[in-house]
Amino acid sequence: MTRTNTPTPLQPSDEVEAEAMRRAIELAEGLYPHQVEGLAFLLGRRRAILADDMGLGKTRQSILAMQEAAPQGPWLVVCPASVKRNWSREIQTALGDTQTVTVVGAESVPTKSYVGWVVINYNILTKHLSDLKKLPWAGLIFDEAHYLKNHTSQRSKNCRTLVDATTGEPAIHCLTGTPMTNRPRDLFPLLQIVKHPMARSFMAFAKKYCDAYSNRFGLVTDGASNLDELSTQLHGVMLRRRKDDVLNLPPKLRRWLEIDVPLGTAANEMRHVIEMLINGVADQATAQHSAGTNDRANRDRIHLLALLTKVRQKVAMAKVKATTEYVQGAIEQGEKAIVFTGFDAPAKELQKAFGDEAVLLTGSTPADRRQELVDRFQNDPNVKVFVSNLVAGGTGITLTAATQVVFNDLDWVPAHHWQAEDRAYRIGQTRTVNVTYMVATDTVDAFVQQALAVKTKLVEAVVDGDHSGHLGETDILRDLESALRQLSPGLADASLIESDDSKNRNQDWAKRVLEAAGDHLRSQFGKNGDSSLDDDAKDSAGEHPTLTPEMLRSLAQAITGPQVRQFEFPSSRDPSTKYVVSVSGGDVDCTCPGFQYRGTCRHVIEVKKKLALK
Structure with a gap:
């Protein structure tokens, strides 16, 4: 193999390089080093x-x-x-x-x-x-x-x-x-999508990398062969990093995942809850009244809590499908997950979805069986999901086999979540824990998310991550009532929402009121001087490490565009015939007939091996 004497590509001017570096610094702001590397990789090829x-x-x-x-x-x-x-x-x-x-x-x-x-x-x-x-x-x-x-x-x-x-x-x-x-055959459709040369012929791909053979039913392609060569072939088109290989990740990453639920989920019940809160029902039971008035206030309070529980149950059930889909992605990646919910019905549905791969812990689980379930999850590689009631499994157990903690629904006592997160994030955990909160859009979840987020940040800012204390134990119901009382009468008037459908009208009104209540809550906490409460991108624990000049130069080079390199090979049959391998970013092409048919050849493999070593 020899480098061809092709004309030297035009080098970017000093002005272009300076602008590319300025842009690289701008793009890299707030990113981890591995993300800057990934950004450069993606920009280096179409x-x-x-x-x-x-x-x-x-x-x-x-x-x-x-x-x-x-x-x-x-x-x-x-x-x-x-x-x-x-x-x-x-x-x-x-x-x-x-x-x-x-x-x-x-x-x-x-x-x-x-x-x-x-x-x-x-x-x-x-x-x-x-x-x-x-x-x-x-x-x-x-x-x-x-x-x-x-x-x-x-x-x-x-x-x-x-x-x-x-x-x-x-x-x-x-x-x-x-x-x-x-x-390996699972990779073929992705190669087709990105128009990789190896995707030109499934037959050639299957024979080379799937250990394909024919039987009386047809071609069998569920095997694997020449995996080292396949890994080399993927150089330049696929970038893969494992969490264990990435340095400088914080020990715990928290995110809010917004999902859609059916239109009008719990909308009627939520309207009644909001109206009762606006009228001060939550505080009537604790106020000084006559005996008769107190009895009525207590009944109203019980009715309010029953309605709110019904709202939360309906929203929780509506999220099960999305939660299942998300957790399935984690276990397909080889990780174990804990899934918390506040209610038995969604817990059973989640356990049913994963079958023998899941264990279930609820409040009715006998005490002598709980440790058995924990041990199975911790030690059995075939048990990949621990489905648990938030209160029953949120304290007192260790589940460090999990690297994913998923909350199907949002509890109204922040400390319950913080304690549950730490079932996986505790002594004995050697990997980063990802914590995901499933948030149903256009429901009461929107307000609960705001309350949980701001209280978490405020507590972490005040006591450096110690989640104990008044803020964590306070029921978010009180926050909601307090915020609703600050709304203007016009905003709280449901009759001003125009819709022929009562379900749509109730949902639109509840959404508008809850968004206003959330804004009020954030502004109240913001008065304490924590400007980061408005920065969702900083939810995760830990600071982003400093980027090296080499990382930024690599990104700047990707921004200016790849340079074409060419390598020349003599034909094995006729040395006077020359084939040229061209490399432009992640695109590699060869002029030999084998490459034109199969999308791969020995010339390309040799070049990719050489480039992979650099």
């Missing part, structure tokens, strides 16, 4: 697979890289339904609230002139495919891309159709924590 472990920030890296690589838009994100709202929020957090984001399902597919972001879930792609094909996508992101592992499935065909229908050279990112969920 099509790529980012296969980082869950919790390493693939979403943020992809958004920043996509905006930089294709700044004009529009951009399409295809993802599971459970993370659509989170994508919308992450886009606006990373790029600013001025970004236009259309979430299909709640909204229609935009017209051809649209230049913003569109987020859609895999399950409704078929319904909207014809409309989506009309837009001139500058970039496409396929999140949880292992959903496409079956290349004959409709969802996989839909995504390939979208890519093929998009003209020009759109930037394409496939994001997944499990690029090969079972076998």
Whole structure:
């Protein structure tokens, strides 16, 4: 192999390099070193697979890289339904609230002139495919891309159709924590999406890397072969980092995952709760009244709590499907998860969803069986999910086998959550723990999230992470009533909401009132001088480490664009015939006939091995 004497590519001017470095510093602000490396990798090629472990920030890296690589838009994100709202929020957090984001399902597919972001879930792609094909996508992101592992499935065909229908050279990112969920053949559809040369022939890929053979039923491709060579082939198109290999991560990462639930979930009951709170029912039972008045106040209080419990139960059940989908992604990645809920019905549904891979702990679990369940989760590799009632399993047990803690529903006593988080985050835990709160949009969860977030930050600021004390034990119901009393009479008047549907009217009104109450709560805590209460991006514990000059230079080089390198090989049959391997960023191409047919050849493999060693 020899380097060809091709003309030296034009070097960027000093002004261009200075601007690229300025932009690199701007993009890297607030990112971890591994995220800066990932950003540079994505910007160094138009099509790529980012296969980082869950919790390493693939979403943020992809958004920043996509905006930089294709700044004009529009951009399409295809993802599971459970993370659509989170994508919308992450886009606006990373790029600013001025970004236009259309979430299909709640909204229609935009017209051809649209230049913003569109987020859609895999399950409704078929319904909207014809409309989506009309837009001139500058970039496409396929999140949880292992959903496409079956290349004959409709969802996989839909995504390939979208890519093929998009003209020009759109930037394409496939994001997944499990690029090969079972076998090398699971990787093939992702290679098709990013138009990798190896995806030209499944037969050639299967024979080379799937240990394929024929029997009387056809071609069997569920094996694995030549994995070292496959790893080399993936150099330049796929970047994978494991959490255990990434330095400087904080010991605990907390996030709020917004999800959609059916329209009008618990809307009628929540309207009654808000009206009772506005009328001061919660405080009437403790006020000085006559015996008759106190009896009525106590009855009203009991009715209020019963209604509120019904609201919370309905919202909790509505989130089970999304929680199941999210946890499934974690266990497919090889992690164990704890799932907390405040009610038995969703706990049983969650346990049923995972079958023999889950154990269930509720308040009715006999005391002599509890340690047995803990031991099974801690020691049995086949038990991957610990489903627990928040109160029953939130204290007194150690579950350090888990690296994922997921709250299906939000408790109204903050200390319950803090204690439960520490079932995994305690002495004996050697890995980063990811804590995820599932938040149902347009429900009472919106206010509870605000209250939990600000109280957590305030307590951490005051007592350096000690979650004991008055703030943690105070019921959020009191915060809600206090905030509602500060609202203007017009805002609290449900009759001002225009809608022919009572369910829609109740939900719209409750949403408006709860958002105002949340804003009031945040402003009250903000008066204590903690400006970080408004910065959701700083939810996670720990500070971002300092980035090295080498990291920033690498990112700046990716921003200025890849340089083409060429390598020359003589033909084994006719040494006078020369084949040229061209490398441009992550794109590698060879002029030999074998590469043109199979998408791979010995020349490319040799070049990739050499580049991988550098």
